[in-house]
Amino acid sequence: MSIIERIVAFCCRHAIAVVVLGLLAAAASIGYTATNFAMNTDSSTLISPDLPWRKTMARFDALFPQRNNLVLVVIDAASPDRANTAANQLAAKLSSNPKLFPAVHRPDGGPYFEKNGLLFLPEKCVQDAMGKLVQAQPFLGALSSDPSLRGVMDSMSTALMGVAHGQAKLSQIDGPMAAIADTLEKTNAGQKSYLSWRSLFSSDDSNNKECSFARTRTFIEVQPVLDYTSIMPGEVASKAIREAAKSLELTPDNGITVRLTGPVPMADEEFASLQENAGLMGLAMLLMVTACLWFAVHSVRIILCILATLVTGLVTTMALGLAVVHVFNIISIAFIALFVGLGVDFAIQFSVRYRAERHAVGDLTKALSCAGRGVGTPLALAAAATAAGFFSFIPTDYVGVAELGKIAGLGMIVAFVLAITFLPALIKLMKPSGEAERVGFAIFAPVDRFLHHERKKVLRWAGIAALIGIAILPFLQFNPNPLDLRSPKVESMSTLHDLMKDPDTSPNTIDVLAPNLKEADRIADKLSKRPLVGTVLTLTTFIPQDQEKKLALIQDTSFLMDSTLNPIEVKPEPNDAENIASLKAASTALHEMASKADKKNDLEHKAASDAERLAKALDTLATLPKSARDGATRALIPGLNALLSELRSALQAGPVTIASIPPAMKAEWIAKDGTARIQVFPKKFANDNKSLKRFSKDVMAVTPNATGAPITIEESGQTIVHAFIQAGIWSFIAITIILAFVLKNRRDVLMTIIPLLLTAILTLATCRIIGLELNFANIIALPLLFGIGVAFNIYFVVAWRAGAKNLLQSSLTRAVIFSALTTASGFGSLWISSHPGTASMGELLIISLAWTLFTTLFFLPALLGNPPEKDPLKKGLVNKK
Numbered sequence: 001m002s003i004i005e006r007i008v009a010f011c012c013r014h015a016i017a018v019v020v021l022g023l024l025a026a027a028a029s030i031g032y033t034a035t036n037f038a039m040n041t042d043s044s045t046l047i048s049p050d051l052p053w054r055k056t057m058a059r060f061d062a063l064f065p066q067r068n069n070l071v072l073v074v075i076d077a078a079s080p081d082r083a084n085t086a087a088n089q090l091a092a093k094l095s096s097n098p099k100l101f102p103a104v105h106r107p108d109g110g111p112y113f114e115k116n117g118l119l120f121l122p123e124k125c126v127q128d129a130m131g132k133l134v135q136a137q138p139f140l141g142a143l144s145s146d147p148s149l150r151g152v153m154d155s156m157s158t159a160l161m162g163v164a165h166g167q168a169k170l171s172q173i174d175g176p177m178a179a180i181a182d183t184l185e186k187t188n189a190g191q192k193s194y195l196s197w198r199s200l201f202s203s204d205d206s207n208n209k210e211c212s213f214a215r216t217r218t219f220i221e222v223q224p225v226l227d228y229t230s231i232m233p234g235e236v237a238s239k240a241i242r243e244a245a246k247s248l249e250l251t252p253d254n255g256i257t258v259r260l261t262g263p264v265p266m267a268d269e270e271f272a273s274l275q276e277n278a279g280l281m282g283l284a285m286l287l288m289v290t291a292c293l294w295f296a297v298h299s300v301r302i303i304l305c306i307l308a309t310l311v312t313g314l315v316t317t318m319a320l321g322l323a324v325v326h327v328f329n330i331i332s333i334a335f336i337a338l339f340v341g342l343g344v345d346f347a348i349q350f351s352v353r354y355r356a357e358r359h360a361v362g363d364l365t366k367a368l369s370c371a372g373r374g375v376g377t378p379l380a381l382a383a384a385a386t387a388a389g390f391f392s393f394i395p396t397d398y399v400g401v402a403e404l405g406k407i408a409g410l411g412m413i414v415a416f417v418l419a420i421t422f423l424p425a426l427i428k429l430m431k432p433s434g435e436a437e438r439v440g441f442a443i444f445a446p447v448d449r450f451l452h453h454e455r456k457k458v459l460r461w462a463g464i465a466a467l468i469g470i471a472i473l474p475f476l477q478f479n480p481n482p483l484d485l486r487s488p489k490v491e492s493m494s495t496l497h498d499l500m501k502d503p504d505t506s507p508n509t510i511d512v513l514a515p516n517l518k519e520a521d522r523i524a525d526k527l528s529k530r531p532l533v534g535t536v537l538t539l540t541t542f543i544p545q546d547q548e549k550k551l552a553l554i555q556d557t558s559f560l561m562d563s564t565l566n567p568i569e570v571k572p573e574p575n576d577a578e579n580i581a582s583l584k585a586a587s588t589a590l591h592e593m594a595s596k597a598d599k600k601n602d603l604e605h606k607a608a609s610d611a612e613r614l615a616k617a618l619d620t621l622a623t624l625p626k627s628a629r630d631g632a633t634r635a636l637i638p639g640l641n642a643l644l645s646e647l648r649s650a651l652q653a654g655p656v657t658i659a660s661i662p663p664a665m666k667a668e669w670i671a672k673d674g675t676a677r678i679q680v681f682p683k684k685f686a687n688d689n690k691s692l693k694r695f696s697k698d699v700m701a702v703t704p705n706a707t708g709a710p711i712t713i714e715e716s717g718q719t720i721v722h723a724f725i726q727a728g729i730w731s732f733i734a735i736t737i738i739l740a741f742v743l744k745n746r747r748d749v750l751m752t753i754i755p756l757l758l759t760a761i762l763t764l765a766t767c768r769i770i771g772l773e774l775n776f777a778n779i780i781a782l783p784l785l786f787g788i789g790v791a792f793n794i795y796f797v798v799a800w801r802a803g804a805k806n807l808l809q810s811s812l813t814r815a816v817i818f819s820a821l822t823t824a825s826g827f828g829s830l831w832i833s834s835h836p837g838t839a840s841m842g843e844l845l846i847i848s849l850a851w852t853l854f855t856t857l858f859f860l861p862a863l864l865g866n867p868p869e870k871d872p873l874k875k876g877l878v879n880k881k
């Protein structure tokens with residue numbers, strides 16, 4: 001009697017005690033997990049911090065901690081002034097909550113740029129802008145002293161008075177008339193519209209980008225406090241940002257769109273997308289697994305025993321895993337899938353063998369003991385080999401999978417122990433009915449005969465398939481870009497792809513560290529000459545060039561405009577009657593000037609047409625309810641106030657030096673120890689992996705110690721591929737040693753391993769043929785498939801060594817087929833996930849399981865041939881009945 005047979009017999013004799021002990025262990029495990037469960041969703045901890053590129057990243061993060069874990073708030077509006085005002089309002093609102101948002105930064109705006117923005121324009125552009133301001137002085141004066149709907153109308157009347165007295169032409173104020181007419185026509189129609197005052201009084205021109213530094217898109221960088229014990233660490237912060245925007249009426253209904261992207265929202269929304277269809281996938285998984293178990297064992301009682309064993313093993317493994325790694329990461333938690341996939345295999349193997357023995361011997365207890373004798377050793381060998389495969393990941397630099405290997409390896413031991421103790425004890429207590437028919441697949445008799453008579457032909461076909469697969473393998477692609485695994489439909493990803501269209505807003509930038517600012521400027525100069533490098537920023541970039549001439553222009557204009565923009569007295573808010581009166585007065589003046597315009601002059605003719613159009617809009621607005629005039633006020637005045645504030649600030653510009661740059665802004669570029677930061681942008685669109693790789697190499701040719709998303713993507717991809725190659729080598733060695741020790745025959749070891757290699761070749765070749773790339777997500781499925789392949793091959797080889805013939809007709813084949821189908825049913829449902837990474841994992845699982853089943857059932861029997869006549873392991877391993 002074998003050791004495992006004795007263990008099974010003992011557990012059957014003391015079934016109640018064994019089941020009670022198992023349930024107590026499960027209860028204790030649940031209690032331990034409930035009090036000690038911890039989950040770290042920080043993806044930056046998944047790779048060893050000791051790698052050179054990780055050390056560079058860690059040094060950058062330590063020097064510039066405010067650059068870590070950012071939420072990028074992207075604000076789009078119809079006009080630059082609306083976008084800038086919205087960004088200022090939201091940034092101020094978020095800054096008022098330092099407990100949740102310790103760092104709030106406007107990279108493209110704020111007081112510094114409002115004051116010194118003109119200095120960054122070419123001298124000619126500054127001169128043009130100042131000329132426009134002086135030209136608009138009369139109009140601005142009236143607006144500054146009365147920033148209201150009444151003030152706008154009075155300013156228009158004053159300007160028209162100047163036209164009437166010959167001081168100006170109607171065409172000279174055509175721009176403001178047309179813009180105000182467009183805005184009021186929309187508001188009169190009940191539509192929301194907002195006038196861009198900046199376009200009226202600045203040199204911004206969409207056709208003259210050199211003279212424009214304002215855009216309709218603005219940004220806020222927010223560093224929130226994250227809760228890594230939550231599946232979505234930034235959920236609270238993101239919700240607070242959205243609520244703040246809503247409270248400020250920064251909504252699409254008001255012409256402003258606020259979107260969130262960056263590392264934090266992307267990670268959160270990835271987990272949210274993982275939960276989509278989770279109910280459907282769970283239901284599909286449960287129904288399909290239960291159906292497969294039914295076809296495998298044809299007994300509700302045995303199915304309940306298998307499921308109870310599976311749950312007991314799962315909760316026990318979870319507690320052991322917590323005890324070993326202390327905190328689960330987003331990869332190690334995948335041990336659940338691995339345990340279920342392989343744990344159910346062990347349970348099915350034992351249960352199906354029990355059914356076969358029950359048909360042969362009749363007695364329940366004896367059948368369980370015989371099942372232990374028949375499958376105990378192959379189960380033990382499969383568990384040892386699979387655990388060794390998982391443990392092989394422990395020495396790798398891919399920490400996430402290394403911890404997964406620890407837990408999954410322990411899980412294999414737990415699954416095996418429960419399969420020969422808890423499961424038979426449960427079956428003994430549940431007392432399922434006997435088997436009336438032989439357990440197996442008589443329908444496979446022709447296939448058995450074909451494999452026997454056409455063995456050489458099958459092997460030749462397999463060899464040809466292997467050679468074709470090997471030829472295809474060099475073309476297999478690994479996609480290291482984690483962004484490609486996320487749903488492009490979620491806000492964070494759609495926003496990111498939107499930003500990537502413009503190299504100036506691309507997040508695929510590289511950061512370089514220099515000992516000081518002088519060295520940073522020297523490196524920046526070298527980098528700017530590289531063919532794939534676009535903009536290169538250092539702190540010096542924010543010191544305007546040719547300040548003296550520009551400041552002279554600004555100061556002269558400031559002297560002329562001071563009393564205009566800063567009136568001694570500002571009129572009080574008008575009442576509705578005053579607004580109506582001003583609308584009518586302006587309308588009358590517009591009609592009069594339009595009638596007197598020189599219609600033969602094209603410019604004057606157009607101006608007259610716009611004047612008539614504006615007059616009609618004013619006439620309509622004066623007759624509408626007060627709410628319409630309030631809407632007109634909202635359309636005109638907030639932008640006006642923002643413009644006046646910006647003009648006052650811009651005309652106060654003074655000499656800019658390193659010392660005058662605000663400390664918070666300086667801290668973005670110079671660390672406390674003086675280390676300087678250089679930010680490098682790609683010259684062209686660089687989002688595909690090949691472009692990112694070329695861009696990274698171009699930068700690293702000048703400065704090898706660089707960091708950033710393009711470098712992280714490339715290096716992490718290489719680390720993960722290397723980890724799987726390293727683990728593959730170690731697992732191959734470990735499994736070979738285990739098989740050699742137990743089987744004690746070189747040929748039999750090869751017979752176990754060769755089908756596994758063929759499965760791997762065919763699986764990877766199929767991926768290449770159908771265009772399925774390996775990636776961070778689906779590559780995690782390979783350990784599961786490796787374990788299942790090893791287990792299936794071991795079952796067949798051990799049975800063959802014991803003299804079993806016609807393997808496809810045996811109960812072993814039934815167990816293997818339904819074990820594979822159960823695993824496929826459980827994890828193939830991942831294919832319907834809305835998360836691209838998860839869906840690709842399900843797809844790869846189905847492909848590999850199909851090839852695993854094919855090579856095990858059709859290639860391996862042909863490879864094995866006739867069983868040996870003598871086998872030292874024959875006794876007690878397999879009952880040939």
